[in-house]
Amino acid sequence: MSPFALTRTLPVDTTGEALRADVRAGLTAKPKELPPKWFYDARGSRLFDEITTLPEYYPTRAEREILLDRAEEIATASGAGTLIELGSGSSDKTRHLLDAMRDLRAYVPVDVSESALREAGEAIAARHEGLDVHALVADFTAPLVLPGTPGPRLLAFLGGTLGNLLPVERAAFLASLRAVLAPGDLLLLGTDLVKDEETLLAAYDDAAGVTSEFDKNVLHVLNRELGADFDPDSFRHVAVWDAEREWIEMRLRALREMTVKIPALDLTVPFAAGEDLRTEISAKFRPEGLRAELAAAGFAPAEWWTDRAGRFALSLWDV
Numbered sequence: 001m002s003p004f005a006l007t008r009t010l011p012v013d014t015t016g017e018a019l020r021a022d023v024r025a026g027l028t029a030k031p032k033e034l035p036p037k038w039f040y041d042a043r044g045s046r047l048f049d050e051i052t053t054l055p056e057y058y059p060t061r062a063e064r065e066i067l068l069d070r071a072e073e074i075a076t077a078s079g080a081g082t083l084i085e086l087g088s089g090s091s092d093k094t095r096h097l098l099d100a101m102r103d104l105r106a107y108v109p110v111d112v113s114e115s116a117l118r119e120a121g122e123a124i125a126a127r128h129e130g131l132d133v134h135a136l137v138a139d140f141t142a143p144l145v146l147p148g149t150p151g152p153r154l155l156a157f158l159g160g161t162l163g164n165l166l167p168v169e170r171a172a173f174l175a176s177l178r179a180v181l182a183p184g185d186l187l188l189l190g191t192d193l194v195k196d197e198e199t200l201l202a203a204y205d206d207a208a209g210v211t212s213e214f215d216k217n218v219l220h221v222l223n224r225e226l227g228a229d230f231d232p233d234s235f236r237h238v239a240v241w242d243a244e245r246e247w248i249e250m251r252l253r254a255l256r257e258m259t260v261k262i263p264a265l266d267l268t269v270p271f272a273a274g275e276d277l278r279t280e281i282s283a284k285f286r287p288e289g290l291r292a293e294l295a296a297a298g299f300a301p302a303e304w305w306t307d308r309a310g311r312f313a314l315s316l317w318d319v
């Protein structure tokens with residue numbers, strides 16, 4: 001059994017404060033919006049796991065295919081002493097990488113979910129003799145404070161989650177990652193790619209309705225955490241492809257005119273019939289565009305891999 005340690009850089013109460021600030025700002029904005037991070041309570045995380053098994057939702061399978069095919073190459077290219085993983089969740093796909101990385105001495109999974117970190121972290125510590133597992137309970141959009149583990153470091157940000165940030169947020173986020181890395185360290189990035197609209201829309205509006213449930217889950221979170229009285233059945237899940245900005249938007253469309261009360265914010269939110277609340281953007285990338293964004297943040301391209309069908313990319317960047 002290897003050592004397992006857990007550090008919480010997220011004070012227990014910031015979550016409540018951040019939620020209240022995000023909801024107030026987003027629901028008084030025009031058009032209305034909410035940041036996607038509030039989908040992921042226990043039920044939302046379960047629904048997301050279910051999404052990853054749907055026939056229409058290709059990104060998870062595509063990324064796993066690349067990781068399986070390229071684990072040895074990534075391990076050799078990085079020679080990393082520490083693997084840091086942002087938004088590690090269940091660390092499911094990372095296992096292939098951990099198995100291949102022979103020089104690895106420390107694994108630092110970073111996630112907002114303490115329960116997911118404990119479960120995955122303890123299993124990995126038990127499986128990898130001599131690997132120091134140091135879990136960090138943190139919001140990856142906040143400044144990262146990393147434990148002093150052996151270099152070089154491989155910082156992994158998988159799953160296409162970079163696409164959930166707006167372009168300005170991405171620029172700041174990538175620059176903040178660059179700031180915690182040193183020469184010799186590497187960034188491993190998983191990003192979904194621009195493709196035909198039909199494939200994209202199906203991935204975000206599946207036939208079984210799981211994505212619709214996932215989308216509406218944010219309303220359940222607001223009802224529970226803020227005492228709001230959203231009726232999720234009075235909204236319809238919609239996926240829209242913005243061809244100009246090359247991102248998918250998930251929205252909740254009000255089916256009727258209504259007024260929602262949010263007691264914890266002392267706020268009343270009017271909805272017109274047909275009004276949309278944007279709950280997520282999921283940007284899709286092209287190689288040149290991603291390269292330019294990474295260059296602006298101080299990263300140089302090292303490797304670019306896609307799955308055999310060319311739907312998703314895994315890329316490696318030097319600092």
Ligand code: AVJ
Nearest residue numbers: 051159160161164204211282
């Ligand atoms: C894995 C968080 C990036 O944007 O594809 C899945 C989340 N949203 N279906 C994505 C998601 C709708 C997902 N991320």
